[in-house]
Amino acid sequence: MITPPQAAEIPGAKHLHSGKVRDLYELESGELLMVASDRMSAFDWILEPPIPDKGKVLTAMSLWWFEQLDVPNHIISTDVPAELAGRAVVCERLEMLPVECVARGYLSGSGLVDYNATGEVCGIPLRPGLVEGSRLDEPIFTPATKADLGEHDENVSYDAVVATVGAETAEALRTLTLDIYARAHALAEQHGIILADTKFEFGRRPDGTLVLADEVLTPDSSRFWPAGEWSPGKQQPSYDKQIVRDWLQFESGWDRHSGDAPPAMSVEVVERTRAAYIDAYESLTGQTFTS
Template identity: 85%
Template sequence: MTTLPQAPEIPGAKHLHSGKVRDLYELESGDLLMVATDRMSAFDWVLESVIPDKGKVLTAMSLWWFEQLDVPNHIISTDVPAEVAGRAVVCEKLAIYPVECVARGYLSGTGLVDYNATGAVCGIPLPGGLVEGSRFDAPIFTPATKAELGEHDENVSYDVVVATVGADTAAVLRDTTLEIYTTARAMAEERGIILADTKFEFGARADGTLVLADEVLTPDSSRFWPADQWAPGKQQPSYDKQIVRDWLQFESGWDRTSGEAPPPLTDEVVERTRSSYIAAYEQLTGRKFEG
């Protein structure tokens, strides 16, 4: 069972909730303070090891993408308490939709597992003969349930989303997800990076406005591959947490079906992961990561 460390006290902020990576607080103003920690999750576990500077990279990258995208977002301010400077944002309270909005342009991860078993992903039939890393003719919307801490997100069909949020909202979530993915993929490709897939979280304001929330297009929520090394049919090199997943699955000796917690990461895996996250930020944004 995953156990999170106690969230630190922040003056003027009331701790509300901790997820796998983020701690959420309510400020005296009634707005939310969202703090990205250095925690790393994999296979529905929060690992004992942390990745130095990870929270700052995630925050800086999300803020950069929010600047680029012509979509309403939840950011109010980056003026945050000194204790969490560089890794936190002040954001709106929203009614969050209970759906992970996933867009895929390439076959990998759980999409590949689904495809190999059924020839489809989330009920969407795909051509035969696809392999790890194959590019789709057009991106697809492959939603998932939002699991509680320690539980598994489950890929679901579009019909399940319709049943959960209604037909009109489901269509808006799908279309907006694919529009953002298409825009971001083109921007990433210009910078030598393939955005293989990503997931978004949306909420609604009191007036019904759809708002992009949480993190966006980070190495935690996306698969980023170096474009010059893309080779369908094998595991792709990546700028994301795949380094950690691969080490746990193939090198650590850990049995993910055992129910036992994963072992601590080696120093080498920690540093490679940190360097990978920073490289993704710097290549996408053109900015130097200051730490």
């Protein structure tokens, strides 16, 4: 199992968990403190070196999207210790549902791999002739398992979600996911950006309310493409971590199936990735990012 660097000690907070990017703490109030690091992950590995300011971009972008979406979310406050300002939030403690809720409006990534093998994505048949970057006839809900650190999320069928969380909750997750995607896609399109796909995580309050949690619509959890450069049939220019994935697969010389750790990212890849994340934030929000 791949383990992230040891989380920092924060006075008045108990470290609970570290993921590929985020560190989670319990505050004395019982609320949670979620900290976004600058760690970059790809293909289930945490890469070196970190991307400067990445955690702040993810946090700022998530907060902006939460404001745009009329959906219950887990944010309580941004009043955090000064050393964490801009990269941490205080949030609700929820019962997190063990499903990655993925919406796809375009074909890419693991969806394309599944389609090329079976003509389907997560059991949903798609019309023949689609290629990298094709726009789907309508967005689809393509859930995945939530894997442990160092393990790979696996695409699953809708029936598998029903078996995991029950029919009523599965239908609510599908409806919420596709509704949020449609609204976010329309808003991004107004700013010259295609939201190709994205994944959400939901938790449940004690009263049963489903709550949008974790990060939302960031370059880590979504594929953002410049609309003016979209051209099906090839890898699309992107504002997201596809830059890192492409470098690992096609330029670094690393064999992702070897079991060996990936090489360190070059300065050029780090700088280009940082710039892409900031471009995505500034293009969508109309705000200037300040580190």
